[in-house]
Amino acid sequence: MVPETQPEVPARVSLATEPMGIWGSFRAARRNLLGLIPEIATRQPIVSGRTGKRWHMVMDPEANRHILKDAVEDYPKSDVTKLILAPAIGESLFIAEGPHWHWQRRAAAPAFSPRNVQGLAPVMTAAAERASERIAQAEGRAADLYQEMVTATFEVISDVTFSGAEGFDRAAVHRAIDAYIAQTARVSLLDILGAPMWVPRPGRVVAGPAMREMKRIADMAIEGRRKAGRRPVPDLLDLLLAGEDPETGRRMDTGELRDNLLTFIVAGHETTALTLAWALYLCAFDPAVQARARAEAQAVLGGRAATAADLPALPYIRQIVDEALRLYPPAAFLSRTARSHDRLCGREVRPGDTVMLPIYALHRNHLLWPEPDRFDPSRFADSRVIDRYAYLPFGAGPRICIGASFALQEAVIILATLLARFRFDRVGGREPDPVLILTLRPQGGVWLEISPA
Template sequence: MTDPSPPVHDRTPVKVPLNTRPLGVWGSLQASRRNVLSIIPEIATRQPMLSGKTGTRWHMVMDPAAIRRMLLENLDNYPKSKVTKNLLRPAIGESLFIAEGAHWRWQRRAAAPVFSHRNVMNLAPVMSRAAERAVARIAGAGPRAVDVLEEMVTTTFDVISDVTFSGDRAFDRDGVHKAIDGYISEAGKISILDLLGVPDWVPRPMRMMSVGGVAQMKRVADKAVEARADRGPEGVPDLLDLLLAGEDPETQRRMSVSELRDNLLTFIVAGHETTALTLAWALYLLAFDQEAQERAREEVLSIVSGGVAGGDDVERLPFVRHVADEALRLYPPAGMVSRTAQAADTLGGREIRRGDTVIIPIYALHRHQMLWEAPDAFRPERWEGGKPERYAYLPFGDGPRICIGASFALQEAVIILATLLANFRFRAVPGRSPSPVMILTLRPEGGVWLEAKRL
């Protein structure tokens, strides 16, 4: 006879085993090939800042005040690292995510109205229809377990392609989806050498650039942008319509075809991958904690009619939103970000020299023992008391460069999660727990396999 499982509040969901001993250059390289996050020292969850030298001087920053200085007060001194740009530039060019200085500012001003509350709400029906299709697919799979990660990737790509190109025939959805997945899986593999700022000419193990697929993806997007410019908008404006109409209010500059394409591809790459991961992790956590799942379902069933959530339901589903917030805390899509100091500075009383690599290990920040109670536990109710300390929670970054699509992503996550909970009860598959591994984003290796029982 086996012992009964301990109560859920005595257990913690899966996590990355952080290192407890110095790794050195070779050890760090070996560990990073498996999972970049495993190079984070466990002590990073207990200290405000760590520094060292592994070929290059580096600092890990977990102090919210120091992070505020990096992301807000002295933003220009800490641009995205060169390697981050080199990883993504082949796919998304000099778009909002990569551009710096004046080139970033005018694009941000031109694109900001696209993600206004009104425009995001107007796109909610697209999210609801994609959620409804997900319900049909999962139900059609029968009683067997399903990989909800794969389902959520399909669902969020449905959303982002529909709100970007409104189903234009000129847009090869399957071709772009395949190219993006290939790019993230191969070109997006981050090495410890990247995070430490080692020059680009040093070979990166296990990295392959999917150049052919990316080039094809750009050609498809260019064709769709040009066709829309000729045709003009029809019905509710989608993201492409809004970007075509947008201009920088200060300079009246509009985006060229290539700039439009690069920003649209940015929204597609970032918009579906990160939200899919948030949903997959949220479903894993709700299967892990059946009490939380029942509480979320009761909230949904008291609000949502017809089994499909809509944009008007989002504000009335606070606990479902808290589940998404907690999934983003425990499994932030960007588990670690790297910056390169352009000039001398001081962070948390520590000297920063020009050229130093400064890392924000968001995964460790979100599980820091000085910032969170029971940091490894899944507690969506922790969000009921209000927002956490500013710069202690960074799923979308912060400061002027906070993710422009954050409200879009959260609305989408709540609509899809609520719709799924209104239709299914999810349970974990024994022996199939996911493993958190960071490639370009923090993914559940092996998928998230759950049993979905129709209500």
């Protein structure tokens, strides 16, 4: 009997199939953080071990609910996470804990209300139009759509953050972010060994000048806006300047505003660019999906760019975005440090243990998803059938990403606009390689052939 051939699946990571030890774990983490995940994690609810210190990887929805919601105070961000991110974004919303996190979240929440997010949509529509103009110049040949999406989403985040700010050097901020991720965000051997936070990590010292320059530029822009006053159409900086904690009346000072704005800039453009790049790759991978999405987009948009008002009429394109976030979650690996004795999936958890939520493995777990490596946007045709804690592209619980609705709105607007106007095809021998450093990037880019729709 001739064995059945397995259907082709989109690019995936080869996970670990045997124990690696400390040195092997360090080498794997430096190359691709997802290399630390054992293949068995895609078929079990929890995997535990010791590499310098005790750790647990959790792929169980109920345990995730416990970690992220019910016992969130017992599972703060891990020391490694803070070491990597604090030099760039300080004690901002992303890594602050306890009361300091609570008041910032309350003060920032109104800026991300549905009304305000929709009010920022014209910036996204304009960026989609400019991206189309650039991509049209590459018709008939291949282009790196990842770089195109980085350009588009950085335009959006800088326009909604510092609109019209004279002296705000966007290129310098972009260079500083890239340098920071390249030099600082990789795991250190000292991280693997569980060394105390006060022990210097040499690789995180060299990015200091770029970080200081980025913060200086942001501080100048904030102070300039304070003097100039609120704009007729408020941007994100205006909304945050006006925000206050309703319980205490406290407002963010310049340093707190800067750290949170840099958080939104770093997270807000990189993650959405990745979502769009992976979504375009997946559409090229499955021409039938792309054709259905194009028909939907053209029926709704005609020849114009998408707007926020179009989103309810673009359900299939939203499903593609959701499935791209499942297969290639930008934040593919979350890490917490246990504060108290606990049990997860029947395993003992001790204070100081590292508890990891490998979102990449969770989203491809065979216990939770049928044919988990297959690209199938129809999984999200009815999101009610998906366990809330089995799908975590933006986290969950009280610390769910504050900008999730902003990112999804932007992704659908740009993706619909592009699919209505262009056809994207894979380039032989140039498959993207999913590599996680700080985010899940397509190493080598996302090279696609571009044709008019």
